[in-house]
Amino acid sequence: MADGEETEKKRRRIAALTENMAVEGCSIGDWDGRWGHVQKFLERTGPFTHPDFEPSEESLQFLLETCKILVIGAGGLGCELLKNLALSGFRHIHVVDMDIIDVSNLNRQFLFRSKDVGRPKADVAAEFINQRVPGCNVVPHFKKIQDFDASFYRQFHIIVCGLDSIIARRWINGMLLSLLSYEDGVLDPSSIIPLIDGGTEGFKGNARVILPGMTACIDCTLELYPPQITFPMCTIASMPRLPEHCIEYVRVLQWPKDKPFGDAVGLDGDNPEHVQWVFQESLKRAAEFNITGVTYRLTQGVVKRIIPAVASTNAVIAAACATEVFKIATSAYIPLNNYLVFNDVDGLYTYTFEAERKDNCTACSQVPQKLQFPPSAKLQEVLEYLTENAALQMKSPAISTTLEGKNKTLYLQSIASIEERTRPNLCKTLKELGLADGQELAVADVTTPQTVLFKLNFTSETCSIKQVQN
């Protein structure tokens, strides 16, 4: 009995501390002052508030009872975001994450403990917050963002992302753009769901505010994202110079050949036995070429494309994002307009600027996209253009069109049987495929929830093939 009391006392102590930390220097009384720090910004006039701001006691009620926030990602940024939002008064929060907890998460994803390893991040994160912050109701979804449709996303006032993939960012960006409604060509502001996006990598990070249809979207600034590091195949295959080259050789070329763990067993970077095998083989390869520097840590880093991460950077970026969620939800201040860059390698450096919309952005400009090729160009060239062009950067586009009144798939990579059937089309010319000048091609890809329509313009034979500017 005494034990139970002690535990309960301890639990209440922790809960009260979590609450009262935020009420420092404020008032007497417990829950009376609970949201004091928030109230000051909602109930008082001020010289720097948003022009639309009106002090009122209802704002707090909106925050506590009505405002619905979606947090995408329950990892390094997600954990921090959930805590920040819960302690700022937001109570209706949903969180989506398709991952389970790994021990390497524990140095920063603080809602998880070693006993939670293997469990879904969304579930554990929600449990933790709901237990520690009385009144807060986080609803977890152990799912991919693509598992939900427009009706799910439409219910939220604000969406905030802590994702680790550009593809996922582009997808949610596309989803929110698809929710926009226009009346007589004028955007209906009530259909806009603000998207706040945070990203971190080592000691660098950024936070941005996107008002779909109004401000620069993810695709408008695609060139801001640094290209992924890849090594040329000839280097990997025959001319390694760095330990990384040796590891890539084993990962890409030797594993499929040796099939060390069975015929259909793919390399799993999370399986220590797999990584150990790659490590040993990489050492052998490196020895052949007198290359030093292959370590287990490097091997795992290359195989899993590991990005270094610390608690501090995630704390900073998630804090900046949560501040913006608060500003937008309450109109207390003018939101960030619209991009913040942070780097604390040398001192602390921040840079704030307004990313501009791209006039012909494939995602948000509503300008019809053009594809310019001579009729003798092969479909393969069109495919390469879609994946390599800096403004498009599609991953595995599926191209289809309407021919003789019927829908025809020209090429689709992601389903083996269709890939096999349509593969011969890649070597055929556009003319051979029966495509005409002005033909509409529908392109689907993981980077967007909506099909992108392209208009095919035939150029004369003498034009260079890769000349396509929109």
Add this chain to the structure above:
Amino acid sequence: MTDHKTSKEQKYDRQLRLWGDHGQEALENAHVCLINATATGTEILKNLVLPGIGSFTIVDGHKVSGEDVGNKAQAATELLQELNGDVSGNFVEEVSVNVNQTYWSFTFSIYTHVLNHTYLRLGSVLWEAGVPFLICRTYGLIGYMRLIVKEHTVVESHPDNALEDLRLDQPFTELKHHVECYDLDNMEKKDHSHTPWIIVVAKYLEKWYSEHNSQLPKNYKEKEAFRQLIRAGILTNENGTPEDEENFEEAIKNVNTALNPTKVPSGTEEIFNAEQCENITAQSPSFWVIAHGVRDFVRNEGNGNLPVRGTIPDMIADSDKFIKLQNVYRDKAMKDAAVVSKHVEALLQSVGKPPESTSEQEIKLFCKNAAFLRVVRCRSLAEEYSVDTFNKDEITSCMDSTDSEMVLYLMLRSIDRFYQQHSRYPGVYNYQVEEDINKLKLCVNSLLQEYSLNVNVKDDYIHEFCRYGAAEPHTVAAFLGGSAAQEAIKIITHQFVPFNNTFLYNAMSQTSATFQL
């Protein structure tokens, strides 16, 4: 080569890739003291506990308001310890900070909350004891950090865009010999196309010297001509069309940086000229002892240059050629480091210390980073606050722009003044806001007057700071929590470069600035 990693290595994997095992070791040997378990303070500690700080102590006598559930320090300690079982924490219940010798034993001290006379006294104690001190405050939507450390040396600053150390303008003997082994004019195509660009540039530089009186290409025109010279060396096929020789393209692309004159960077030069480097005693930290040793090398065997760094960037080349070239640089770096070691040994002997006082590893690491060394010296609080030594120029010039973050600093100083006079903060209760605006304005004016600062503090900021009512919004505390924790980690690990010395964050505009006050 560990086959399977310990669970700690697994847990800390993502951060070990940033500061290495030795950085982690430094972190795990550190004992941090947090004074006042405010939201900001606990956020900072959380971001130190998670990466595995050795231990922490919280000093706070305040009670968790509203419920008789115990002391704030105790609650915070329990909360934080739960985050990471590797970390040990304890607490001390003291409402008013007892400035005594206990604080000297900490690796690092963090102070949050405002009690100005206290932190000034604490500041001078820690200054004398050589304990780095970080003051952090969240006040409304403003974050403030002040770092106070007399002298902080950094060998591993990890610069973002470091220039390579290739010595093409002053090739050392071994490099010259190695380049001589190549005969570009009589090579098979395969070898020609897979010769490292460093060799290509070196060869064509020799050609250039013979035609230009041994002078390096100096201006744009000459560099362009040099690039053309290289381009002319690209093999052509039977029809006269140039072959696809990526290594030559790389050479051409790298001409600009490759021909940068090799010299000791000004930062390192300053370190060599510092008094601590000149006068080595038995008490000198190893940073200065090794610096002196490197300086001796530069002035003798180095012929005015630092020890060779020993790394080269990746480039198109076959494995054999690349590895051999890489080894030429690596071996030279090892040779140079060994010479530096000899100098360091002699130095240690001259002050009566055993040669083991600095390790081979330390010396090698120092030599490798010789071009990137940094020393951070922060002014003391006393210097910042004294009417005679405060940084008038910095404050005045920043305030030329009335919305500079400097105004936030002046407001915080005025808030302190207000607290001193009224034993409370302005605008805590709604009814106080309006009258406190005038009272705060008087504090602002008295501050400006005392320091003879002829600057304009807009009324808007005075109003805004009253509006804040000393609130500590969580998101602002969290921003500071992350920022401050990383600065603490920098100090503890001696890796990456800490800020110097005042940082201000404005959550309204999402901007920040660093001032040296």
